Amino acid sequence: MRVIAVVGSGIAGDEAALAARKTDPKARVVMITRDPYPLYSACVLANYVSGEIPRERVFLRTPDDYTRDGIEILMSRQVVDWHPDRHVLCLDDEGELSYDRLIIATGSRPFIPPLPGVEKEGVVTLKTLRDADIMRDVQGKSAVVVGSGPIGIETAVALHRRGWSVSLVELLDRILPRLFDIPLASSLQERLESRGIQVFLREKVLEILGEERVSGVRTDQRTIPADLVILVIGMRPDLELAKKGELVLGVSGGIQVDEHMRTNRTDVWACGDCVESQDMVTGRKGLFMLWNNARIQGRVAGANAAGDTKRYPGSLNLTSVSFFGEACASVGLLSSDLSPTEAQVIHRKGLRREFWLVLQDNRIVGAQALGHTERVGGLVGLILRGEDLRKTIIKGSTRSERRRIWPLRGLRRDLLRLSNFQ
Amino acid sequence: MARIMVVDHELCTGCRICEIVCSVKKEGASDPSRSRIHIVTWDMEGIYLPMLCQHCEEPLCAMVCPVNAIHRDKSLDRVIVDEELCVGCRGCVSICPLGGVGFDINERRVFRCDLCDGDPTCVKYCEAGAIQYIDIDQVQVSRWRTTARRLAAAV
Numbered sequence: 001m002r003v004i005a006v007v008g009s010g011i012a013g014d015e016a017a018l019a020a021r022k023t024d025p026k027a028r029v030v031m032i033t034r035d036p037y038p039l040y041s042a043c044v045l046a047n048y049v050s051g052e053i054p055r056e057r058v059f060l061r062t063p064d065d066y067t068r069d070g071i072e073i074l075m076s077r078q079v080v081d082w083h084p085d086r087h088v089l090c091l092d093d094e095g096e097l098s099y100d101r102l103i104i105a106t107g108s109r110p111f112i113p114p115l116p117g118v119e120k121e122g123v124v125t126l127k128t129l130r131d132a133d134i135m136r137d138v139q140g141k142s143a144v145v146v147g148s149g150p151i152g153i154e155t156a157v158a159l160h161r162r163g164w165s166v167s168l169v170e171l172l173d174r175i176l177p178r179l180f181d182i183p184l185a186s187s188l189q190e191r192l193e194s195r196g197i198q199v200f201l202r203e204k205v206l207e208i209l210g211e212e213r214v215s216g217v218r219t220d221q222r223t224i225p226a227d228l229v230i231l232v233i234g235m236r237p238d239l240e241l242a243k244k245g246e247l248v249l250g251v252s253g254g255i256q257v258d259e260h261m262r263t264n265r266t267d268v269w270a271c272g273d274c275v276e277s278q279d280m281v282t283g284r285k286g287l288f289m290l291w292n293n294a295r296i297q298g299r300v301a302g303a304n305a306a307g308d309t310k311r312y313p314g315s316l317n318l319t320s321v322s323f324f325g326e327a328c329a330s331v332g333l334l335s336s337d338l339s340p341t342e343a344q345v346i347h348r349k350g351l352r353r354e355f356w357l358v359l360q361d362n363r364i365v366g367a368q369a370l371g372h373t374e375r376v377g378g379l380v381g382l383i384l385r386g387e388d389l390r391k392t393i394i395k396g397s398t399r400s401e402r403r404r405i406w407p408l409r410g411l412r413r414d415l416l417r418l419s420n421f422q
Numbered sequence: 423m424a425r426i427m428v429v430d431h432e433l434c435t436g437c438r439i440c441e442i443v444c445s446v447k448k449e450g451a452s453d454p455s456r457s458r459i460h461i462v463t464w465d466m467e468g469i470y471l472p473m474l475c476q477h478c479e480e481p482l483c484a485m486v487c488p489v490n491a492i493h494r495d496k497s498l499d500r501v502i503v504d505e506e507l508c509v510g511c512r513g514c515v516s517i518c519p520l521g522g523v524g525f526d527i528n529e530r531r532v533f534r535c536d537l538c539d540g541d542p543t544c545v546k547y548c549e550a551g552a553i554q555y556i557d558i559d560q561v562q563v564s565r566w567r568t569t570a571r572r573l574a575a576a577v
Contacts, residue, residue, distance in 0.1 A: 043488030047509050057507070060490050292486040292517075320486075320516040325527060329516035373516040374524070377482070381519055402469045403431060406462045406521070 002027040004305055005089060005099035007079055007241060009033035010042070011291060012272025012298035013105030014061070017071045019302030020103070027306060029071045030097060032089070036076045037129065038063055043291055045132040046151070050158035058129060082244045084265050101267050101305040104242060104255065105298060108235035108273035108289055117208030123229045126155050140227025141165060144217045146205050147233040148175040150321045153188075155230050156197050157323040167198040167224050169205055169217070179319055179330040183347060184356050184368050188328065195324060200224075235289055237274040250276030252286045259311045261301035269305045271297035280314035281332045281383050282365075288315035318376060326352075329373040332366030332383050333358055346414045357411070362389050362419050378407035390419045424499045424558050427535070427542065429472050430568060433552035436463055436470030440544035440553060447543045448533070456526055458535040459544050459553070472553060475522035475534040477501045483514035483523060500537050508532060 004020045004027050006013045013031060021029050038061040047053045066073045074091070081090035089097045110125040112118055124134055135155075141164055145156045148170040156166045168175065174185035175192070189199050200219065208229055209216040216225040237254045239247075248264040250256040254276030261269045272294040278285050293315040300310045318331040335343040335358045344359040353371025357364060357379075363386050367379040382405060392405055393415050408415065438461050441454035449456045459474040477500045484492040484501065491507035492514060494500070503514075510530050515523045523534045535542075537555070545555045556564065 041488045041490075043511070044509050053509060057489070057509075290486075291488050291513075292482070295485055316482075316517075318486075318517050320511065320513045322511050325530070327512040327515065327525070369516075373512065374518070374521040377517045377519045378521055380517075402464050402467070403471050406471055406473065409462055409464060412466075 002100045002306075003098065004029050004101045004103065004302075005097055006031045006103045006105060006302075007033075007089070008105035008107055008272065008274075009035055009039055009073065009075075010105060010107045010272060010294065011039065012107070012294040012301070013103070014039045015295050015298030016103045016105055016269075016271055016302030016305070018069060019299045020101075020306040021070055021302075023303045023306035023308050025070075030099075031066070031071055031073045032077050032079060032091065032097070033073065033075055034078045035128075038066065038073070038075075040129050041291075042127060042129075045126055045129065046154035046158040049126070049132050049135050049155065050161040052161075055133075058132075079241055082241060084245045084268065087267065099267075102269070103301050103305050104247075104263070104268065104270040104274065105272045105294075105301075106238040106241055106274045108287075109238050110232065111234045111236045112231055113205075113233060115205060115208055117210065117214070118231070120208055120210050120214045121212055122210070122214035122227060123208055123231065125231050126151055127235070135159075135228070135230070138228050142226050143167070143228040143230060144169060144224050144226040145230045145232060146217070147231065148199075149178065149232065149234065150176065150319060152230075152232040153192075153321060153323060155232060156192070159228075159230075160195065160197055164228075165196070167200065167226070168192070169200045169203050169219060169224075171202070171204055173202055175199060175201070176321065176328075176330075179321070179334075180328070180368050181334050181336055181345075181356060181358075184328075184354055184370055187349075187354055187370060191324060191326065235273060235287075237287060239274060242270070242274065250285060252276045254287045257312075260304045260309065261297055261312055262304065269301040271301035277312070277315045280316050281380065288317050290315070290317060290319065292316060316380065318380060320373060320376075326371060327373050328368070328370045329376040330366070330368045331376055331380055332364075333360075334366055334368075338365075344418050346411060346418060348411070348414075359389070359418065363387065364389065375407040382407070389415055393419075425540075425555055426477070426499070426558055426561065427474065427537065427545075428554045428556055428561055428564060429474075430552050430554070430564075431469075431471050432568070432572075433550045434461065434470040434472050435550050435552075436461055436468075437549070439547050439549070440472065443543050443547045447538065456524065456533070458524070458533060460521065462521075473520050473522065475501065475518075476520060477535075477537075482517050482519070486513040486517050488513065498537055498540055501534070502536060503532055503534065505531060 006017045040058045078092040110127045143159045145168045160166045203219040207218040248256045255270045273289040300312045303310045320329040346357040348355040356368040358366035440459045441457040442452050444457040445453045462471040489507050491504045495502045
């Protein structure tokens with residue numbers, strides 16, 4: 001009987017185990033995780049911190065689900081060593097697991113900068129359920145969130161909802177710097193500020209103040225008192241196991257895999273936040289740590305480890321963030337990713353909604369929306385095809401053509417004007 | 423027999439009655455912004471495109487759902503949202519390539535076509551016959567008919 005081992009029980013590992021089980025119903029599928037609980041959704045931890053959802057709704061599985069699906073799960077267990085040549089994993093209870101096929105889904109960890117004072121009590125991050133539990137238990141009134149990516153924003157809003165006074169510190173020139181260009185980021189910032197969240201841009205955190213417990217944060221501009229400091233600067237792939245097996249890494253620092261999610265070692269696949277993948281839209285290689293990418297990578301890796309030959313089509317990096325009842329979404333390149341001479345922009349601003357389209361050589365390369373985000377998904381296809389919009393807009397008047405470009409409705413005049421300038 | 427919604431864009435006249443009957447049936451009010459079906463219009467060209475959830479076989483919305491709230495209901499072969507699980511993040515709204523998912527800001531929940539549990543109201547009211555709810559086997563026949571009609575028009 002073939003043994004398929006999965007290390008990691010996040011969404012990638014979970015999908016991989018299920019796919020392996022489905023592809024090879026006779027195999028023994030063993031999942032090893034350091035987590036003491038079954039699969040939960042890291043994406044909704046902020047909703048739990050804010051109190052919008054109870055703790056039990058964070059979980060996506062119960063331990064019984066694994067039994068029902070025929071997956072052996074070893075919880076609270078770490079892999080301490082790996083002998084790829086012998087196909088053996090050594091566990092922290094001194095047990096060994098011999099596998100035929102191995103899937104690595106170790107995920108990512110928050111990057112904690114080497115600041116003076118990061119070890120103080122009250123300095124936390126938000127990645128695991130344990131982090132969220134800690135944040136729920138902390139007593140206090142004021143928090144500083146360092147980093148304004150989606151997790152930073154959602155954490156700031158969650159604590160604000162619980163009645164804390166919250167400050168957000170960002171090193172770059174705008175909030176959500178990887179998702180939005182400055183005009184839209186500024187609109188979002190106004191929305192945060194109007195609710196009472198202070199935002200400090202272009203500020204570098206130098207030190208975390210306090211004795212044993214944190215009492216504040218010192219930046220290069222000011223000192224902000226705080227009972228809680230949340231460091232959410234970014235995630236880094238968890239490569240502890242990959243390094244033990246000397247897996248080849250990509251340029252971005254994630255595990256290098258081929259289109260079948262196979263690593264450089266035979267009988268070893270990898271999926272999820274720990275791997276490098278290719279952006280479907282921009283073609284760039286990088287770390288695209290999104291739920292949907294991890295899920296699909298897991299399915300591909302799991303099925304292939306069990307003998308299938310599925311292909312991963314690339315990562316779809318459409319990021320959607322919602323707070324204060326508003327949703328915003330972004331896909332593709334920002335205009336600030338391009339040189340000012342290359343980038344063309346269409347900006348539509350309404351009372352509650354905003355839409356921003358980035359073009360290069362009359363081709364759409366990125367889209368950002370605040371408020372109504374329905375159009376963004378429709379634009380992915382247009383970005384992928386990379387067609388010249390002058391032709392599409394001027395000539396494309398058949399119904400089927402219009403159907404394809406439905407997200408551009410109401411933008412015809414802007415597009416024509418833009419291409420006339422060319 | 424599994425049935426699916428088939429839209430013939432050529433036949434849509436843009437009357438938007440479907441939007442009204444849908445919102446009345448589902449929300450108890452004539453409010454096209456809360457309708458499960460939307461007519462995308464290109465007024466200058468006189469082109470009207472009915473858009474609604476296509477109940478995809480491998481739905482992207484289910485891939486992005488962070489709480490696994492979206493799944494397939496085999497009885498009607500449709501994609502449904504478990505409202506008990508949904509946290510209202512709107513990832514599904516943003517990712518759908520066809521704008522098939524809407525969000526009700528007041529109720530704070532997503533909505534989409536649920537095929538009216540097997541008896542779609544919009545189909546009954548579509549005078550032009552642009553929306554049909556037909557057996558899967560009939561879809562191919564219907565496509566042949568459409569092609570034949572287009573050919574006839576061209577000749």
